[in-house]
Amino acid sequence: MALAHNLGFPRIGADRELKKALEAYWKGDLDQAALQSVGRELRAAHWQLQKDAGIDLLPVGDFAWYDQVLTHSLTFGVIPERFAGVTNEKGLPILDTLFAMARGASSACCGGNHGTAQYAQELTKWFDTNYHYLVPEFTRDQHFKLSWEQLFEEVDEATALGYTVKPVIIGPLTYLWLGKAKGDSFDKLELLDRLLPIYGEILGRLAGQGVEWVQIDEPILSLDLPQDWKNAFERAYHSLQYSPLKKLIATYFGGLEDNLGLAVALPVAGLHVDLVRAPEQLPALLDRLPTYKVLSLGVVNGRNVWRCDLEAAREGLLEAQLRFADNLWVAGSCSLLHSPVDLEREDQLDAELKSWLAFAKQKCNEISILSTALNDPQAERVQTAFAESRAVQLSRQQSPRIHKPEVQARVAAITPADSQRQSAFAERIDLQRARLNLPAFPTTTIGSFPQTASIRLARQSWKQGKLSANDYHDAMRAEIRHAVNTQELLGLDVLVHGEAERNDMVEYFAEQLDGYAFSRFGWVQSYGSRCVKPAVIVGDLSRPQAMTVDWIEYAQSLTDKVMKGMLTGPVTMLMWSFPREDVSRKVQARQLALAIRDEVVDLESAGIKIVQIDEAAFREGLPLRRAQWTEYLDWAVEAFRLCASGVRDETQIHTHMCYSEFNEVIASIAAMDADVITVETSRSDMELLEAFKAFDYPNDIGPGVYDIHSPRVPDKAEMMTLMNKAVQRIPAERLWVNPDCGLKTRARPETEAALVNMVAAARQLRAELA
Numbered sequence: 143m144a145l146a147h148n149l150g151f152p153r154i155g156a157d158r159e160l161k162k163a164l165e166a167y168w169k170g171d172l173d174q175a176a177l178q179s180v181g182r183e184l185r186a187a188h189w190q191l192q193k194d195a196g197i198d199l200l201p202v203g204d205f206a207w208y209d210q211v212l213t214h215s216l217t218f219g220v221i222p223e224r225f226a227g228v229t230n231e232k233g234l235p236i237l238d239t240l241f242a243m244a245r246g247a248s249s250a251c252c253g254g255n256h257g258t259a260q261y262a263q264e265l266t267k268w269f270d271t272n273y274h275y276l277v278p279e280f281t282r283d284q285h286f287k288l289s290w291e292q293l294f295e296e297v298d299e300a301t302a303l304g305y306t307v308k309p310v311i312i313g314p315l316t317y318l319w320l321g322k323a324k325g326d327s328f329d330k331l332e333l334l335d336r337l338l339p340i341y342g343e344i345l346g347r348l349a350g351q352g353v354e355w356v357q358i359d360e361p362i363l364s365l366d367l368p369q370d371w372k373n374a375f376e377r378a379y380h381s382l383q384y385s386p387l388k389k390l391i392a393t394y395f396g397g398l399e400d401n402l403g404l405a406v407a408l409p410v411a412g413l414h415v416d417l418v419r420a421p422e423q424l425p426a427l428l429d430r431l432p433t434y435k436v437l438s439l440g441v442v443n444g445r446n447v448w449r450c451d452l453e454a455a456r457e458g459l460l461e462a463q464l465r466f467a468d469n470l471w472v473a474g475s476c477s478l479l480h481s482p483v484d485l486e487r488e489d490q491l492d493a494e495l496k497s498w499l500a501f502a503k504q505k506c507n508e509i510s511i512l513s514t515a516l517n518d519p520q521a522e523r524v525q526t527a528f529a530e531s532r533a534v535q536l537s538r539q540q541s542p543r544i545h546k547p548e549v550q551a552r553v554a555a556i557t558p559a560d561s562q563r564q565s566a567f568a569e570r571i572d573l574q575r576a577r578l579n580l581p582a583f584p585t586t587t588i589g590s591f592p593q594t595a596s597i598r599l600a601r602q603s604w605k606q607g608k609l610s611a612n613d614y615h616d617a618m619r620a621e622i623r624h625a626v627n628t629q630e631l632l633g634l635d636v637l638v639h640g641e642a643e644r645n646d647m648v649e650y651f652a653e654q655l656d657g658y659a660f661s662r663f664g665w666v667q668s669y670g671s672r673c674v675k676p677a678v679i680v681g682d683l684s685r686p687q688a689m690t691v692d693w694i695e696y697a698q699s700l701t702d703k704v705m706k707g708m709l710t711g712p713v714t715m716l717m718w719s720f721p722r723e724d725v726s727r728k729v730q731a732r733q734l735a736l737a738i739r740d741e742v743v744d745l746e747s748a749g750i751k752i753v754q755i756d757e758a759a760f761r762e763g764l765p766l767r768r769a770q771w772t773e774y775l776d777w778a779v780e781a782f783r784l785c786a787s788g789v790r791d792e793t794q795i796h797t798h799m800c801y802s803e804f805n806e807v808i809a810s811i812a813a814m815d816a817d818v819i820t821v822e823t824s825r826s827d828m829e830l831l832e833a834f835k836a837f838d839y840p841n842d843i844g845p846g847v848y849d850i851h852s853p854r855v856p857d858k859a860e861m862m863t864l865m866n867k868a869v870q871r872i873p874a875e876r877l878w879v880n881p882d883c884g885l886k887t888r889a890r891p892e893t894e895a896a897l898v899n900m901v902a903a904a905r906q907l908r909a910e911l912a
């Protein structure tokens with residue numbers, strides 16, 4: 143019998159119950175027993191739901207109070223010294239240790255042992271998803287010790303409820319790979335031999351609880367791995383070979399490629415692969431994985447919201463069934479953590495659109511249908527589901543709300559000249575300087591001003607129908623006036639309107655484009671209690687009318703200074719949405735680019751002299767495998783240039799990127815050919831500028847002089863120090879002075895105080911250097 147299993151289910155709850163409980167607990171409005179019971183209820187509900195959907199082996203260990211990697215750090219006793227004051231009397235972690243590691247701890251809340259605040263562990267992206275994990279911190283003398291009982295307790299909990307479970311743990315190599323060596327530098331791999339006995343212990347304990355299978359996630363097998371890490375795989379799994387339990391190694395987010403030989407030869411009982419991301423690996427797997435092992439095929443996409451094309455998914459399964467027979471398992475491509483929870487709750491989607499979608503709960507059903515289709519092809523349930531699936535595919539292929547001939551024709555007509563400014567930067571910048579008449583070291587901000595409670599309340603009231611559209615409009619205009627006034631008083635050179643009218647830099651534009659749809663409850667965990675609700679790209683994208691021109695024109699009318707128009711770029715729009723699967727990312731990016739290009743041109747026609755096109759997600763779009771970088775960078779750069787190239791030379795195009803790891807993509811950043819780029823540099827102490835220097839970045843740069851992620855107000859001297867470093871690497875006439883990201887999450891007083899210092903720093907630079 144082919145078996146249906148699931149790599150993991152979203153923990154947050156269909157109603158974001160976990161988010162709400164966590165936040166109430168942190169505020170002190172909910173006690174720990176109540177929080178624990180919310181967790182227990184969610185786990186029980188999720189197991190039942192998966193079982194009802196027809197999943198045979200249920201995951202345990204996919205629940206986490208904050209993040210699954212953090213749970214592992216607690217399990218292994220990888221708890222940085224600075225949290226020693228938040229443990230129990232035996233020095234073991236408690237729930238508040240976990241939260242302190244995730245969120246930082248103030249001395250007030252945990253009696254911090256040094257009497258100072260303990261900063262949280264670093265958050266970083268989980269592979270190429272928008273989920274963020276807490277980076278384990280290793281020291282050279284790192285000691286591992288089984289320190290956290292959660293997994294075993296949850297196995298007992300599930301068993302007591304009568305479920306057959308498969309515990310899920312992150313494998314030793316992936317866990318080490320995700321962490322960071324702290325203190326004197328050393329190779330993390332040296333820790334492997336000390337870590338493996340803990341895995342042995344865990345497997346032994348699980349076996350004692352009556353478990354048969356364990357899923358060991360090693361997603362790094364889909365990355366380009368250094369040779370010593372490949373070797374370590376063999377060593378690690380040989381050493382775990384004689385520990386009890388059948389081990390299923392799970393890989394996802396890409397193909398095994400050069401690691402395939404290694405993966406199929408590991409001494410384990412089964413291998414899971416992601417056939418959604420890498421369908422091309424199937425023949426090699428069928429050829430090389432011994433048939434006494436289990437082959438688990440991830441055929442239902444765990445990372446998107448589209449209903450599975452059952453017919454297409456079954457093809458690969460049938461082929462595999464010929465060889466693997468009962469040793470074939472069916473699963474989602476990866477954990478369903480990255481999908482929203484339950485489509486049934488969407489009461490405001492029209493029936494047609496709803497019939498095209500599947501969230502986690504529906505995906506479990508699809509997994510089970512596909513396994514039944516192998517075991518009992520004639521079953522009525524299978525016949526019905528396949529008939530429905532065929533109808534859905536057909537309706538999508540023909541739907542006029544997806545396929546728009548005008549949009550396609552316009553994309554087809556794109557020529558290389560469309561992504562080419564009229565003249566080269568050297569000529570453009572002279573025209574721009576003459577027109578803009580800015581001082582040396584011009585000051586500006588990244589776009590948003592503080593989103594105050596009253597702004598959010600106004601928007602909420604308007605959406606609930608309690609505030610009329612006119613009143614909302616007036617309230618936002620008042621906010622714009624306030625932002626413009628503030629900037630004039632501060633003495634900034636290039637002003638922004640402050641983005642008061644925007645809820646989110648992607649959603650705001652998505653709502654105005656044709657081809658997007660929105661769910662009401664499609665939340666996906668981003669980190670901890672934070673969830674995002676990405677917009678869904680349903681069909682060909684276009685801009686029915688101008689999106690920002692009225693606001694920006696109004697802002698410009700309030701001042702004689704230059705007002706910068708503010709847009710979100712195509713790559714960022716795409717990365718932070720659920721994309722289509724029936725056309726490539728490149729096509730979607732080009733459609734978005736044309737829509738944004740029209741907006742840039744409209745802003746220019748309205749007299750706006752500078753337009754910023756934010757590409758916050760440009761770097762994160764990089765594929766996991768290096769071999770795929772060029773293809774991505776080519777279309778991503780082209781999409782940006784398409785947006786930027788519809789205007790005259792004297793119109794200045796800015797872009798903004800809020801991160802600092804540029805070294806590997808600097809040539810592509812330069813190829814975007816924005817006249818000015820603003821970047822994050824303050825946290826890395828201008829280190830990033832090394833990349834700009836080594837590569838000889840040709841255009842203007844605004845290296846962020848202060849970190850907006852913290853309420854701290856840096857003084858003028860601090861900003862001067864950073865700018866003086868910048869001046870050593872980049873010619874002064876090409877430097878701008880600005881914060882390192884938008885100010886929307888900050889409060890007004892600290893923002894204004896920091897900007898006063900920033901303007902003063904720029905003035906001093908002018909006096910000293912210009």
Ligand code: GLN
Nearest residue numbers: 588589590756758800884
């Ligand atoms: N213009 C946006 C803002 O200022 C940019 C945000 C971002 O890069 N994440 O908020």
Ligand code: ZN
Nearest residue numbers: 799800883884
């Ligand atoms: Zn930013």
